[in-house]
Amino acid sequence: xxxxxxGLYNEEYAERIVxxxxxxxxxxxxxxxxxxxxxxxxxxxxxxSVLEKRRPQLTALLKSTQPGVSECVxxxxxxxxxxxxxxxxQDIQEQQEEVGKLDERVSETEEKVEELQDxxxxxxxxxxxxxxxxxxxxxxxxxxxxxxxxxxxxxxxxDHKTLxxxxxxxxxxxxxxxxxxxxxxxxxxxxxxxxxEDIRAWATNADPTMAMLNEWYNTHRSSxxxxxxxxxxxxxxxxxxxEIIETAMEEAGAAVPEPAADEPTNPPPVFIxxxxxxxxxxxxxxxxxxxxxxxxxxxxxxxxxxxQLYAKIDKGMRGAKVVLAMVTPKYAESENxxxxxxxxxxxxxxxxxxxxxxxxWPPPGSMSMIFSQLLYIMFHGASSSSGKFWPDSSxxxxxxxxxxxxxxxxDLITDEYRNWTPVxxxxxxxxxxxxxxxxxxxxxxxxxxxxxxxxPVLNPEVFLxxxxxxxxxxxxxxxxxxxQGFPCWMDIQxxxxxxALYGKIxxxxxxxxxxVSCVTPKYTLSANCRREVSLADALRKPIVPxxxxxxxxxxxxxxxxxxxxxxxxxxxxxxxxxxxxxDKFEELMLQVSRYASPNPKSVLPSxxxxxxxxxxxxxxxxxxxxxxxxxxKTVQITENAQLTATMPNAQNNTGKNKKKSSTCSIL
Numbered sequence: 001x002x003x004x005x006x007g008l009y010n011e012e013y014a015e016r017i018v019x020x021x022x023x024x025x026x027x028x029x030x031x032x033x034x035x036x037x038x039x040x041x042x043x044x045x046x047x048x049s050v051l052e053k054r055r056p057q058l059t060a061l062l063k064s065t066q067p068g069v070s071e072c073v074x075x076x077x078x079x080x081x082x083x084x085x086x087x088x089x090q091d092i093q094e095q096q097e098e099v100g101k102l103d104e105r106v107s108e109t110e111e112k113v114e115e116l117q118d119x120x121x122x123x124x125x126x127x128x129x130x131x132x133x134x135x136x137x138x139x140x141x142x143x144x145x146x147x148x149x150x151x152x153x154x155x156x157x158x159d160h161k162t163l164x165x166x167x168x169x170x171x172x173x174x175x176x177x178x179x180x181x182x183x184x185x186x187x188x189x190x191x192x193x194x195x196x197e198d199i200r201a202w203a204t205n206a207d208p209t210m211a212m213l214n215e216w217y218n219t220h221r222s223s224x225x226x227x228x229x230x231x232x233x234x235x236x237x238x239x240x241x242x243e244i245i246e247t248a249m250e251e252a253g254a255a256v257p258e259p260a261a262d263e264p265t266n267p268p269p270v271f272i273x274x275x276x277x278x279x280x281x282x283x284x285x286x287x288x289x290x291x292x293x294x295x296x297x298x299x300x301x302x303x304x305x306x307x308q309l310y311a312k313i314d315k316g317m318r319g320a321k322v323v324l325a326m327v328t329p330k331y332a333e334s335e336n337x338x339x340x341x342x343x344x345x346x347x348x349x350x351x352x353x354x355x356x357x358x359x360x361w362p363p364p365g366s367m368s369m370i371f372s373q374l375l376y377i378m379f380h381g382a383s384s385s386s387g388k389f390w391p392d393s394s395x396x397x398x399x400x401x402x403x404x405x406x407x408x409x410x411d412l413i414t415d416e417y418r419n420w421t422p423v424x425x426x427x428x429x430x431x432x433x434x435x436x437x438x439x440x441x442x443x444x445x446x447x448x449x450x451x452x453x454x455x456p457v458l459n460p461e462v463f464l465x466x467x468x469x470x471x472x473x474x475x476x477x478x479x480x481x482x483x484q485g486f487p488c489w490m491d492i493q494x495x496x497x498x499x500a501l502y503g504k505i506x507x508x509x510x511x512x513x514x515x516v517s518c519v520t521p522k523y524t525l526s527a528n529c530r531r532e533v534s535l536a537d538a539l540r541k542p543i544v545p546x547x548x549x550x551x552x553x554x555x556x557x558x559x560x561x562x563x564x565x566x567x568x569x570x571x572x573x574x575x576x577x578x579x580x581x582x583d584k585f586e587e588l589m590l591q592v593s594r595y596a597s598p599n600p601k602s603v604l605p606s607x608x609x610x611x612x613x614x615x616x617x618x619x620x621x622x623x624x625x626x627x628x629x630x631x632x633k634t635v636q637i638t639e640n641a642q643l644t645a646t647m648p649n650a651q652n653n654t655g656k657n658k659k660k661s662s663t664c665s666i667l
Contacts, residue, residue, distance in 0.1 A: 007043035014047040022054050030066050037061075037072040044076065052080055166213040167226065169248035173241045174209035183236045185209040190366070191232040192216060193342035195335060201527060201558075215527060219310045224318060228346040267319025268297040269406035271349070273340045274326035278356055282326055284387060285354075285379075292399055292417040293408025296324075310339075317343055322405040324398075325353045327376065332363035345370050350405050352398065354379040377401070460489035461596040463512035463541075465532045467523040470548055473577040474518055480580040484589065485598030509535050514542045514595035516588070519568065524555040537562040544591045546571045 007017030021040045025033055044051025061073045177185040189199050189212050198215075202208040217225050226245065233242040270289060274282045279300070286296045297316040317323065323344040331337050344351055353376040355361070362371040377397055379390040388395075399417070402408075462481060466474040471492070478490045489508040505528075509515065515536040523529045536543055545568040547553070554563040569587050571577060576584050 001039065004039040004042045008046055011047050011050065014043050014050045018043055018047075018050050018054060022057050025057060025061065030064075030069075033061070033064070033066055034068045034072050037069070037076065041072075041076055041079070044079070048080070051076070055080060165217040166210065167217070167222075167248065169244050170210060170213045172244045174207055174213070176238070176241045176244075177209040178207065183238055185212060187236060188212070188229070188232055188238075191236065191342070191346075192228065193339040193366070197531075198527065201530070220314060224314055224343075224347070228343065231346050231348075267316065268295040269321040270294050270296040270402065271317050271320035271323045271344070272296050272298045272326065273323055273337060273344070274298075274356075275328055275331040275334045275337055277330055278326060278328055281356060281389060284389075285324075285326075288388070288395065288417075290412055291414045293410065293413040294399075294402055294406065295409060295412065313340060314343065317347065317349065320349065322350045322352060322402060325351055325371075326356045326379075327353050327359050327363060327371075328357040329359050329363070332359065332365045332367055338366050341367050341370055352377065352401050354398070356380055459511045460487045460508065461511075461513045462486050462488040462592060463509050463515045463532075463536070464488055464490045464518070465515055465529060465536070466518035467520055467526050467529055469522050470518055470520060470577075473548065476578065477516075477518075477580050480585070481592070486592060486596055487599065505532060506535065509541060510539060512541060514544060514592055516592070517543055517545045517563075519545050519547050519551055519555060519563075520549040521551055521555075524551065524557055524559055530558050533559050533562050542595045544569065544588065546588065548572060548577060 003017050003020065007014040018040060021036050021043075024036050028036070040051065040054075055077070058073050058076055062070050062077075064070055064073075174185075177188060185208055186199055186203075188209075189202070192212075194212070198212075202211045202215075205211040213229070216229070220228070226249070230242055230245045233239075233245070272282060272286060282298065283300075286298050289296050297320055299313070299316075317340065323340075325331070325337075325341060341351065351370070351374060353371055353374055355376045356379050358380065361376060362368040377394050379394050379398075382391040383389055399408075464474055464478060474490065475492075478488050478493065481488050489512055491505070509532065515532075517523070517529075517533060533543070543562065543566060545563060545566055547568040547570050549572060553568060554560040554566075569584055569591070571584050571588075573584070576582060
């Protein structure tokens with residue numbers, strides 16, 4: 001009895017108590033079975049589901065010979081089945097009432113049937129009138145379909161103009177390339193030079209082909225981008241998609257674009273593709289190519305601060321007649337170098353690989369498909385007092401290969417390469433001797449040696465992450481923060497032509513103490529901006545979001561995970577973005593000060609363009625001597641500083657000048 005009272009407390013106790021009673025029925029004294037059944041009924045009356053689980057044991061007791069047991073079991077089973085005499089009597093009464101109601105309904109139905117027959121006659125007449133109306137409505141619907149089709153086309157056209165940089169034919173191509181197969185959009189992405197990370201990001205998009213083409217046209221010129229896509233589709237054997245592009249170009253009357261007014265009319269015929277670790281070696285090769293009559297495109301000579309990396313490289317390669325690939329192990333791994341080789345292949349530019357360092361051939365990676373069909377020229381393994389690290393025979397072999405594609409400029413050729421005559425070793429020894437006339441000539445010319453590249457004054461502590469559509473506002477923010485003593489990292493300030501894009505960004509984020517994200521709708525859609533936020537979040541860098549345009553918060557997409565717990569600073573006001581003053585800027589300064597320490601003596605990092613010579617200082621007006629670093633940026637130099645910068649370098653680089661005096665020696 002006590003246990004039955006405990007079982008009424010909750011269902012968990014009821015389960016345990018009824019389980020105990022069940023064991024007593026099967027293994028306990030049979031004399032107490034009737035009492036146990038009575039207490040089980042007490043608990044099961046409140047928790048019927050617990051008693052329902054013991055139905056098999058209760059059913060087995062119906063055959064018990066113990067007096068009173070079967071009489072106790074039957075009421076329990078009836079309770080589980082909801083059976084009782086009162087309920088049965090109530091069911092019979094309900095059935096009788098329903099039969100009476102049914103009889104009344106039948107009588108009413110007979111009357112309604114007669115009325116319905118009259119209504120049917122009236123409906124037939126009305127149907128004839130309705131048919132005429134339907135025919136009229138059908139004609140109107142046909143006209144409406146034409147209007148809807150025209151509206152859909154206009155909406156798609158507007159949507160395409162506002163949300164995508166890809167041409168109109170890209171939607172038709174997407175329908176074909178989105179279907180999974182051996183030569184689907186993923187293979188096209190590889191052909192265009194994209195890596196696994198980009199492909200994985202686009203695979204989550206509802207229209208991966210459109211997302212890829214949008215990114216492609218955002219970073220490339222339209223004419224070259226279209227040609228590259230068309231060429232890739234043709235090489236892949238996807239003539240169905242290629243025909244769509246050709247038809248669209250024919251309908252648009254596509255013509256060869258005229259060169260822009262600011263582009264050189266005679267671009268360098270040789271494009272040099274290289275990895276920045278061997279820049280000094282490449283500069284030496286470029287110098288000798290120029291002496292042999294071949295002007296070369298090299299990023300450090302054709303690009304300046306603020307230039308768009310891919311656009312400048314595209315222009316240089318587009319105007320070149322041949323591409324020289326300076327192959328090293330790091331070159332094969334470089335993503336930008338892979339882009340350059342893929343672009344050269346798509347533009348059908350001749351590629352001449354120069355093996356500048358010991359590298360397996362073909363080099364591993366995506367370049368192997370292109371380089372496997374080419375023969376390289378060995379450009380390492382030799383040394384001379386003139387500074388050349390390649391055998392003379394290799395350089396003459398290169399000149400012979402270049403002659404197949406471009407004629408040398410006779411005005412540039414020096415006597416050293418006029419007849420392709422190798423430099424005799426004895427002459428090099430003579431010119432490097434202390435009494436060499438060439439040395440005296442060089443020293444008397446007063447031409448100072450090359451200055452070493454200036455090291456940045458300090459490491460940026462604030463990383464500015466933004467989308468290029470708001471570059472003027474972010475540049476103003478950069479200036480304002482640096483003026484307050486916070487050294488900042490901004491791509492156009494810290495990066496120059498040929499820099500490894502992702503490598504520089506990685507170093508900038510890793511060295512920064514705080515990341516300022518300039519959030520706009522285009523920022524949330526940019527693949528590069530998503531990478532920057534993901535890297536900052538993975539490195540646990542503090543992120544301060546600035547809201548520059550109306551954007552849902554947190555932004556939709558991959559950034560939402562990083563931004564969901566952050567509060568943004570509302571900088572949507574144009575006055576704030578133009579001047580970067582007021583309460584919002586003070587709030588930003590407060591957030592940045594929590595992680596970065598202002599340095600009143602900090603200056604903008606400045607690096608001198610590689611190859612810049614000290615004699616350029618003499619051309620600066622005495623009133624305000626400066627050395628140009630990047631467009632819009634100068635470093636002040638005093639007159640004394642010019643002397644101290646010139647004289648030691650001239651002494652230290654005497655040996656270097658001797659190595660470059662072979663031309664003077666021959667003359």
